[in-house]
Amino acid sequence: MSNDVTWLTYFVLSVFVGIEVIAKVSSTLHTPLMSGANAIHGIILLGAILVAGDADGFALVVALVAIVLAAINMVGGFVVTDRMLQMFTRKPAAKRPVEGGGA
Amino acid sequence: MSNDVTWLTYFVLSVFVGIEVIAKVSSTLHTPLMSGANAIHGIILLGAILVAGDADGFALVVALVAIVLAAINMVGGFVVTDRMLQMFTRKPAAKRPVEGGGA
Amino acid sequence: MPTWAEVVFLVCAVGFILALKGLSGPRTARTGNLVGAGAAVVACVVPFFYADLDNVALILVAIAVGTVIGAVGAQRVQMTQMPQMVALFNGVGGGAAALVALLELEHFADAAAVGVDVDAAYLVATAFTILVGAVSFSGSVITFAKLQDLMTSRPVVFPGLPFAFGGAFLAGLVVSGVVVDEPVMWAGIVLAVLGLALGVLLVLPVGGADVPIVISLLNAFTGLTVAAGGYVLQNTVLLVAGTLVGASGTFLTLLMARAMGRSVSNILFGALKGGSTLGAGEASDRPVRSAGPDDVAILLGYAEKVIVVPGYGLAVAQAQHTLRELVEVLLARGTEVDYAIHPVAGRMPGHMNVLLAEAQVPYEQLKEMDDINGEFRQTDVVLVVGANDVVNPAARTTPSAPIYGMPILDVDQARQVVFLKRSMRPGFAGIENELLFEPTTTLLFGDAKDTLGKLLAATKAL
Amino acid sequence: MPTWAEVVFLVCAVGFILALKGLSGPRTARTGNLVGAGAAVVACVVPFFYADLDNVALILVAIAVGTVIGAVGAQRVQMTQMPQMVALFNGVGGGAAALVALLELEHFADAAAVGVDVDAAYLVATAFTILVGAVSFSGSVITFAKLQDLMTSRPVVFPGLPFAFGGAFLAGLVVSGVVVDEPVMWAGIVLAVLGLALGVLLVLPVGGADVPIVISLLNAFTGLTVAAGGYVLQNTVLLVAGTLVGASGTFLTLLMARAMGRSVSNILFGALKGGSTLGAGEASDRPVRSAGPDDVAILLGYAEKVIVVPGYGLAVAQAQHTLRELVEVLLARGTEVDYAIHPVAGRMPGHMNVLLAEAQVPYEQLKEMDDINGEFRQTDVVLVVGANDVVNPAARTTPSAPIYGMPILDVDQARQVVFLKRSMRPGFAGIENELLFEPTTTLLFGDAKDTLGKLLAATKAL
């Protein structure tokens, strides 16, 4: 089948997956979810690597800048999300040596 | 990209869509949903039409049988689902000229 | 294929996605079904415009014949026979997919004969469609026979069954291998025959009451065969629609089984392992308190709040109309009456909703389990009509019971419970119900239609 | 591309789907994030094995530099500065996408120069990525500046702003048309500059408190640019991942806006229409009942059940640790204490959960709005620390109020309410809170850190 329709099909199916998969998220997780999605689009790093591998001169410089930016997005995004989520899931560690009891 | 991977991609994405889209169904709707999904696979009618349009002799007879079966599946499936669902959504018509009041 | 046709097919695929989405919400279900039907019609019209089809007249006649049979059958069937009708429609769909795949195999065989190299992936998909389509066909037919009482609805097990099943399964794999190695027609036909045998062997040991789950499973199977057929024909809409049904059908099967507190493997193979999938039907002889219709009528007459729990026996007795009349008389007397609907009361999910809606019970009187469970404590009389497992406290108290862990209606918390049933025999799960022996419980023996009729007369006379 | 690489990319795409799915459930969120990270790493390693890459050493250095900056930045940032950090990461991602698209445009320009016919669809996607990637970059930078207090967080509006925005937008369309008509570098660069301008103009009029919504929107934008980039590079994983983020990000933006009772267009363009998106800050001079820390400590000392409602002011005052200590003292005295967490208390969704978790408040003490709302009726004292809108009954009673319809914490049903705030000024929504003037309400004026410290001392001394 024609190439463009293939890509359109991927796009359409992914739109449904993207929406349905997060449809049940509770508002508490809005911020970490946003942050995690933010990290995922850091995958543009892959695109930047591909163009950098095929560039020279000024274009190479631009491509390397793109790589740096994309890597910041990707790595920083996943790390910051993990840090946020650590705060949410500290249930077992919640037993601290303080006098406060459970409610 | 290679043809088979394209189809694999469609398949994988559709699996996610199929599962996520019905993940929240209430048990009351299990039966109509099953019936509706049943009607959807009646789309094999399209496949039967395509092969019948290209067949002759005994193969044509087989293809026509396939068309009849598929059409039964598709048409019967959607009609029977609609009949079931009519029962679920008769709220406005629920006002009947009997003495019973609302609970 | 022209690009416009590809785009239309993609739109149809989206239509099917929206249909499933719609079908899973109560408010959108009917629209969803219509959207699906629209997408299906459009998709089937498209090839007449782009493909250079021969035999158009014959094709149209065949479509017309199938349409009439399907539509008339679907219109005529009674609500209580819905499950077997769905099974039948599913079966013919599976059969159609198998036939289409056989015809494709013929093409591949022709191509291979003139030396063309056929992609092995296509042959795998073709073999899969033939085998599983045939399973779906014959399995659905047996399912139909069980539900329509054309044969016993009890599990049918004979000594060599597991071996016959295993043997046919292995043979199916081997012959599939033959087909993939070299596309030849005889192998395809053998594969179809093996599939038919497998379908029969798969469904025979399943008890009548578990059949809805099996229908759902076979439905998912058919979806996957349609997807495989779509791959062979290189048609997106077939692939996407089939996969959607395959995936959602599998998931739905699991949801249904979970709602009944069963596992799918237990349903399919439970009878083989000796654990029956149908109640043993042993009656107990411990003492109980039974009463006549007049006594129960007085009980109801004094009650301020009554909850009716309908179950499988109501459907068997076809007593839903009489029940509705009784409730209307009580409501007219100023009694507060609701129906408590357990999700798996009856023999298919949503059975009670359908049955009572058909009997014109207003939707607002039907309360779902979670909404009404808190109210039993303030209820004077609970009228359990042909239900048993769904009110059996063993689900909470007896870890060894087959229904242990299934959520139940908390009927035992009400002040009085009246059971309408024919005998002391247990329900589907085949276990005794301690509630029958409680001091607050009264039994009114007899066929539900009969006893409800008497109860109605006695209540009117109060 | 070899088939194995395609399959690995597909697996990575599935990884991103599972990541999003995981991230949307509290128990699976962290695993989901790790799965996403794993998929991203694998996807980025793949091209080194199949593509014939030049400049490998330079590429690896660049990756290392970016990794270090990102990881260190993410580790160092304080919890309260999370939103601006996310904004920054999003911005650089958008910038990277725009740069990649510019380089692709150069390829297309070279190809066109030697007479190759470039598919218009690719050029549309390229222009889209350049323009929207630049919007995302500059918009995120302004967002960062607002949240980091590098500029005013109030809406910035100047008379010609709508025209400037509209003009830049039209120019963007025209220049995109030029690019599609003939791929030339100067047009791409103009497009990038226009995108930068548009991003600035889009975010300037948004009030500081609405910024999280805008970050989410820009996040979805970046996702779409990555998807478009994936199409241009004919890379599935980029397309699927970008589309996932674009779709879920758009949906999430709507969910967030709904949780705040706002519409997205109101957030973006409200300030232009004159309706301010930030509270006016008018103080009322009607009489209220205020008290000192000692009085409030006595109130708390006699209470059996206390609920703490934290809000934006707690974050501003950085008083979460002091608050936790106060609650621990009360708990040690045998008082029942819970925190009631409103979903949009603070300035980003989940703000309070993060803040209190960071202060080591045990998770079980944090109660969600729907779970605790029934309990206020039996509560002796509610301690409202720097919250206002989320307890304002106007959301229920005043249809004209900007927060009308937003679900609130039913603090007004408690026996006593104590507000800790600095003045009579309203909160984010800029409307007065009638609850402040109720006879059951006591005000304890002052910076929350300060007053909580005094309250802690007074309670310990009881």
Ligand SMILES: NC(=O)c1ccc[n+]([C@@H]2O[C@H](COP(=O)([O-])OP(=O)(O)OC[C@H]3O[C@@H](n4cnc5c(N)ncnc54)[C@H](OP(=O)(O)O)[C@@H]3O)[C@@H](O)[C@H]2O)c1
């Ligand atoms: N809904 C589903 O999707 C589904 C599917 C498959 C299986 N199941 C299973 O089916 C069960 C449903 O529970 P349930 O409480 O509805 O039914 P049940 O536990 O099977 O009990 C039905 C009761 O109705 C009585 N009965 C039968 N015919 C009657 C008649 N003509 N008049 C009066 N009483 C009659 C039977 O007792 P007598 O023989 O003494 O009259 C029996 O006690 C559950 O175990 C569920 O897991 C449900």
Ligand SMILES: NC(=O)c1ccc[n+]([C@@H]2O[C@H](COP(=O)([O-])OP(=O)(O)OC[C@H]3O[C@@H](n4cnc5c(N)ncnc54)[C@H](OP(=O)(O)O)[C@@H]3O)[C@@H](O)[C@H]2O)c1
């Ligand atoms: N969570 C989100 O995602 C999000 C995002 C954007 C907007 N919003 C909006 O933000 C609002 C959140 O409501 P909220 O009740 O948390 O906050 P709020 O209504 O904005 O009220 C905050 C209160 O804290 C007080 N305050 C400020 N600094 C203080 C300090 N240092 N010490 C003590 N008190 C201080 C302020 O009064 P004084 O000035 O008198 O001290 C003010 O009354 C909602 O309207 C929501 O829609 C939320």
